[in-house]
Amino acid sequence: MKATLMYAAGDVRVEEIPDPVLKEPTDAIVRVVRSCICGSDLHPYHSMKVATHGQTMGHEFIGVVEDTGAEVTSIRKGDFVIAPFAVSDGTCEFCREGLHTSCLHGGFWNDGDLGTQGGQAEAVRVPLADGTLVAVPGITEDSPLLASLLTLSDVYGTGWHAARAAGVTGGDTVAVIGDGAVGLMAVLAAKQLGAEQIILMGRHQARTDLGREYGATDVVAERGEEGIAKVRDLAGGRGVRKVLEAVGHLPAYDQALGVVRDGGTIARVGVPQYSEAQLGWRFFGRNLTLTGGPAPARAYIEPLLPGVLDGSVNPGKVFDRTIEIDQTPEGYAAMDVREALKVMIRL
Amino acid sequence: MKATLMYAAGDVRVEEIPDPVLKEPTDAIVRVVRSCICGSDLHPYHSMKVATHGQTMGHEFIGVVEDTGAEVTSIRKGDFVIAPFAVSDGTCEFCREGLHTSCLHGGFWNDGDLGTQGGQAEAVRVPLADGTLVAVPGITEDSPLLASLLTLSDVYGTGWHAARAAGVTGGDTVAVIGDGAVGLMAVLAAKQLGAEQIILMGRHQARTDLGREYGATDVVAERGEEGIAKVRDLAGGRGVRKVLEAVGHLPAYDQALGVVRDGGTIARVGVPQYSEAQLGWRFFGRNLTLTGGPAPARAYIEPLLPGVLDGSVNPGKVFDRTIEIDQTPEGYAAMDVREALKVMIRL
Numbered sequence: 114m115k116a117t118l119m120y121a122a123g124d125v126r127v128e129e130i131p132d133p134v135l136k137e138p139t140d141a142i143v144r145v146v147r148s149c150i151c152g153s154d155l156h157p158y159h160s161m162k163v164a165t166h167g168q169t170m171g172h173e174f175i176g177v178v179e180d181t182g183a184e185v186t187s188i189r190k191g192d193f194v195i196a197p198f199a200v201s202d203g204t205c206e207f208c209r210e211g212l213h214t215s216c217l218h219g220g221f222w223n224d225g226d227l228g229t230q231g232g233q234a235e236a237v238r239v240p241l242a243d244g245t246l247v248a249v250p251g252i253t254e255d256s257p258l259l260a261s262l263l264t265l266s267d268v269y270g271t272g273w274h275a276a277r278a279a280g281v282t283g284g285d286t287v288a289v290i291g292d293g294a295v296g297l298m299a300v301l302a303a304k305q306l307g308a309e310q311i312i313l314m315g316r317h318q319a320r321t322d323l324g325r326e327y328g329a330t331d332v333v334a335e336r337g338e339e340g341i342a343k344v345r346d347l348a349g350g351r352g353v354r355k356v357l358e359a360v361g362h363l364p365a366y367d368q369a370l371g372v373v374r375d376g377g378t379i380a381r382v383g384v385p386q387y388s389e390a391q392l393g394w395r396f397f398g399r400n401l402t403l404t405g406g407p408a409p410a411r412a413y414i415e416p417l418l419p420g421v422l423d424g425s426v427n428p429g430k431v432f433d434r435t436i437e438i439d440q441t442p443e444g445y446a447a448m449d450v451r452e453a454l455k456v457m458i459r460l
Numbered sequence: 461m462k463a464t465l466m467y468a469a470g471d472v473r474v475e476e477i478p479d480p481v482l483k484e485p486t487d488a489i490v491r492v493v494r495s496c497i498c499g500s501d502l503h504p505y506h507s508m509k510v511a512t513h514g515q516t517m518g519h520e521f522i523g524v525v526e527d528t529g530a531e532v533t534s535i536r537k538g539d540f541v542i543a544p545f546a547v548s549d550g551t552c553e554f555c556r557e558g559l560h561t562s563c564l565h566g567g568f569w570n571d572g573d574l575g576t577q578g579g580q581a582e583a584v585r586v587p588l589a590d591g592t593l594v595a596v597p598g599i600t601e602d603s604p605l606l607a608s609l610l611t612l613s614d615v616y617g618t619g620w621h622a623a624r625a626a627g628v629t630g631g632d633t634v635a636v637i638g639d640g641a642v643g644l645m646a647v648l649a650a651k652q653l654g655a656e657q658i659i660l661m662g663r664h665q666a667r668t669d670l671g672r673e674y675g676a677t678d679v680v681a682e683r684g685e686e687g688i689a690k691v692r693d694l695a696g697g698r699g700v701r702k703v704l705e706a707v708g709h710l711p712a713y714d715q716a717l718g719v720v721r722d723g724g725t726i727a728r729v730g731v732p733q734y735s736e737a738q739l740g741w742r743f744f745g746r747n748l749t750l751t752g753g754p755a756p757a758r759a760y761i762e763p764l765l766p767g768v769l770d771g772s773v774n775p776g777k778v779f780d781r782t783i784e785i786d787q788t789p790e791g792y793a794a795m796d797v798r799e800a801l802k803v804m805i806r807l
Binding site: 206207210212214215278351366375376381384385387388389390391392393394395397398399400401402403404405406407409 | 553554557559561562625698713722723728731732734735736737738739740741742744745746747748749750751752753754756
């Protein structure tokens with residue numbers, strides 16, 4: 114079958130690899146119907162060192178179950194399923210609390226320990242299928258909802274996690290840093306949770322226009338000190354109580370520190386591309402709270418699914434380009450130069 | 461009058477300085493009855509560069525009002541008062557929310573902008589007296605409660621802030637890092653808020669014994685990896701949900717990261733002696749929350765006062781030495797070599 118492999122920064126190839134097979138009785142094989150490229154895939158696309166063996170890519174996919182192991186009980190052949198970006202057993206103490214990304218037996222896609230492969234491929238072996246996958250009855254491969262269902266793998270759940278971790282609630286003033294797909298989903302989530310003022314920091318008009326559609330009340334294109342001053346002004350001078358950081362680069366963290374009100378909360382969902390950052394008096398002295406992390410997307414699929422199915426939200430609009438699997442390298446390049454917001458792969 | 465001044469690391473002197481006088485109509489002059497030395501005073505005691513003019517020291521005191529400005533309405537001459545470690549107006553948007561350390565018109569003791577002087581002295585000019593001071597009716601200068609009342613200036617409120625910011629609640633498992641006065645007060649606060657298991661990390665037996673008296677269920681003397689393993693073990697293997705960091709040095713932060721459970725909260729109340737620290741995947745990937753900061757001690761005086769007055773708590777036990785103002789240099793030295801846990805100055 115065809116799969117997407119990365120060999121080095123900027124070097125993405127589509128190659129034939131062996132079809133996945135059941136290894137454990139708790140596995141399922143899923144034939145992928147839609148996959149996509151994530152903003153976080155661009156991090157290795159910028160930094161990966163040259164490797165002899167390519168690594169399979171992708172952690173977001175929806176598809177049809179082709180086969181299940183003997184111990185799989187809740188998922189059956191033929192089910193249409195959503196795969197979240199982390200594997201989880203659904204039964205350990207962390208899963209029971211809704212923190213599936215800390216599952217005691219789980220892991221990620223393309224994970225050496227779990228032996229998983231990436232999801233930008235024609236099929237995937239899914240470990241711990243009962244815990245990991247969510248079946249969606251009644252969905253067919255030509256459903257107009259595929260794009261929105263695919264966002265439940267990651268970006269919608271990740272935006273939701275930012276707003277939820279920050280404690281966004283009715284009447285709140287919120288700033289969202291980043292106009293990528295996750296930032297736009299954070300806007301949507303903040304709106305759904307009742308935020309009154311949602312200030313989106315981003316400078317790509319097509320994206321910020323979509324952000325306004327999702328609920329942004331203000332857009333600030335400026336960065337650095339100028340952007341910080343503008344956000345604080347819009348929020349009444351003292352900064353915003355909740356900041357959703359959807360980028361992951363250090364300047365975005367510094368921007369968050371700049372716009373947040375004393376006593377406020379910064380929720381990060383962009384994977385940090387740094388190991389250390391400001392935590393001294395500038396953070397401490399203001400009684401700030403920092404929270405967030407990789408979203409337990411699995412926990413959010415059921416609560417967010419009804420809105421997708423009844424069309425009251427349309428998170429799938431973040432996909433502004435659809436390609437075939439053979440075009441995956443072009444998809445990465447288009448996202449890298451910001452020609453495309455988020456690229457969907459049709460299989 | 462006599463006051464304590466620091467001229468350089470290790471160089472503390474008691475000198476005559478002019479008596480304080482009213483400068484603003486919102487000022488009060490307080491004759492100090494008890495003051496003390498704080499763990500945070502040891503930071504400049506270790507690092508202060510040589511200065512031509514000494515800086516006055518101290519930010520915890522209780523005393524009797526000697527005079528008030530024309531606009532002071534809630535405090536009168538003769539009142540026995542507690543001064544928290546920050547000056548605040550009590551009326552701005554932050555004070556109204558209970559975040560007095562972010563007061564728009566406030567500041568700290570020995571603060572150049574506010575023109576305040578330190579509290580390890582015979583008298584102090586208190587700006588914004590109506591907002592800053594809390595009068596305690598019925599207290600005389602020979603009250604047996606003086607030591608406990610003095611802890612409401614800082615350490616008891618700071619320990620309380622740690623537990624409250626971390627969201628300690630009934631049945632919680634909590635780790636407290638540091639067996640200084642603030643760590644012991646964090647133990648007391650966690651106990652008062654209903655924590656079931658309180659693991660105190662510290663290795664000075666007199667202190668950890670007092671910690672047990674305040675509610676610690678376990679004491680871990682080991683540090684580093686060994687200490688982390690022991691705490692995780694005691695907490696059932698996955699770490700503790702709430703960590704109260706009462707030290708401020710980088711190893712304490714790393715220790716907090718080591719003992720906290722995925723999805724858990726670290727509340728820092730030790731003033732960080734570093735500007736940057738780990739905030740990468742090791743923090744983010746586990747969905748940790750970091751909170752805390754300088755305690756709005758002013759906000760906690762009223763709620764904590766009844767327990768002190770009726771004797772149901774005895775936070776004043778953290779003072780294990782009492783000196784006269786002339787002995788302040790010896791008091792610093794005793795705390796520095798850990799001969800004394802916390803030194804009270806009798807005036």
